[in-house]
Amino acid sequence: MIDSLLLQFMLIGSLGVGSQWIAWRFRLPAIVVMSIVGLLVGPVFGLMNPEQDFGELFKPIISLAVAVILFEGSLNLDMKEVRGLGRPVFRIVTFGAFISWILGALAAHYVAGLSWAVAFVIGGLFIVTGPTVILPLLRQAKLKPRPAKILKWEGIIVDPIGALLAVFAFEIIEFIMGTNVNPSELLLFFLASLFAVILGWACGKGVGWMFETGYVPEFLKSPVVFTVVIACFTIADEITHETGLLSVTAMGMTLANMHISSIADMRHFKENISLLLISTIFVMLTASLTQETLVEIFNVQIIGFVLLMLFIVRPLSIFLSTMGTDLSKSEKLLVGWIAPRGIVALTVASYFASILLESGFEDASILISLTFALVFTTVVAHGFTIGWLSKKLGLSMEGPPGVLISGGSQFATGMAKTLEDLKVPVLIADSSWERLSRTRAAGIKSYHGEILSEQTEYYLDMTPYEYLIAATELDSYNALVCTTFVPEFGRNNLYQLSLSDREGDNLENLVHTIGGRVLFKEGASWEELNIMVESGYVFRKTNITEQYKYENYLNNIDSEAVILFIKKPSGKIEFFSPEVENRAENGDVVVALTPPSKEFEKIQEKLEEQRKENGNKKQKK
Structure with missing residues (x-):
């Protein structure tokens, strides 16, 4: 075990960026390489356990990193980009997400053996894909514009929605179980979510106005945006857990659609920061898993749940939600297959595992294993098949340079x-x-x-x-x-x-x-x-x-x-x-x-x- 935190920081950064380079050099899915590297230095060889070693700093570091990654992804959500794709995207992030929530909850209850309460919490969480896993796959696969834009928009928009669904499900459970009989708590939850959106919009508008009117010098623009993103996330998240993700997404989309040249200029800087954070955070999360968690992954119930999510829940939710749209069968097949889960699923699952156990739901003890099994399986399966499947379906731009x-x-x-x-x-x-x-x-x-x-x-x-x-x-x-x-x-x-x-x-x-x-x-x-x-x-x-x-x-x-x-x-x-x-x-x-x-x-x-x-x-x- 490495005792020095400074040495751990150095090793995590080197392994993360090194994994990205290996993935680029040998044309491998970067997320898969990072996951394997994290498992090797963590539970396999026991060189580090960032969650234990960093103590109380671990969760804030992960949360802030996810906020920056999600903000950077939402900076690419310009409404002009979805011309002609508005209906399919809207249907997928609304009806598709709802169908996936219900089907995922049913699978968690009947196959994984979770109680209804825990099943509905985890079912809401597992609708997420997110920019941490989708964007690296899209860079690798060279998809045609239509399916690439659909997957990108779904991943970034549904990321905060999934976390909020899990929180909402937990609030409902507390209300039904009688531990919190005040209906005003549910109203406060919705008001907090609305406040998060308004806060994100106001921060985006405020930063945009300051940039356009020259109130911020050029050399301070990136630091100002970075600071406001952290403030926006923290304020919303302190009021109600996980609404911070919704807030930074709203801020990023607001800035993206203001078409400010300064934001376009710093977008590449944000992309570099986001890439570094994805590389390091994924290594930290996988290195923090225990050997017991890895062994539990091979539970028959967990394997059955993962297979059901892969081959039934995701394809069915996409086909049902896109009925009547102009998406071709090939596009529906590809989008219905590609749904890797990433950092948000891992971090939020660990949060709910602890509070559900505290509330007396003993079956929540398998949530970490269940979540990692789904994350790792989807990352590997979709990472290695997106290129092959897109070529077979005629949706790939792969060819000679x-x-x-x-x-x-x-x-x-x-x-x-x-x-x-x-x-x-x-x-x-x-x-x-x-x-x-x-x-x-x-x-x-x-x-x-x-x-x-x-x-x-x-x-x-x-x-x-x-x-x-x-x-x-x-x-x-x-x-x-x-x-x-x-x-x-x-x-x-x-x-x-x-x-x-x-x-x-x-x-x-x-x-x-x-x-x-x-x-x-x-x-x-x-x-x-x-x-x-x-x-x-x-x-x-x-x-x-x-x-x-x-x-x-x-x-x-x-x-x-x-x-x-x-x-x-x-x-x-x-x-x-x-x-x-x-x-x-x-x-x-x-x-x-x-x-x-x-x-x-x-x-x-x-x-x-x-x-x-x-x-x-x-x-x-």
């Missing part, structure tokens, strides 16, 4: 056509119909609109594209595009054309601090590349083989040619850049923009070979 090109031109169209020939998804975005005319004529997929506009994220699905090339004639605009999309694509996957050698544009120092990697070779600017294409230069694809190695290719290529990129057999694209040394290997395809004379020579050589072959055939006859 695509290329998004900003700026329509002859060069961009030619390169896009070459990428398309190599089965690489490609799209050209431009705000000018005129510049897109040749793109559309060539049959290349295009998007008409300003790529830097906030509307773009609602109308353009960027999921299939892993690389972005800023290829307009304006160097400063290219740098701005690359800088804007760093959080979405990563700096290593952002490229811009070489700087133009024009007077007054002194951008040489600028590109080293902002923007993307410079493409191709020095001097291959927008003007030069388009002049080449207009002069008859051609996009030539060359296969690298054992017989024709990359060294042979470099020796034979024209000195005026511009080598563009290498396509790997895996589908990966490696663009040439002065900043990176590229090397093609056996099986790769190298694409270059070559002079027409070189292409003419190649054609002549092929014609000459054909003449010789025909002559040989005649002689044999």
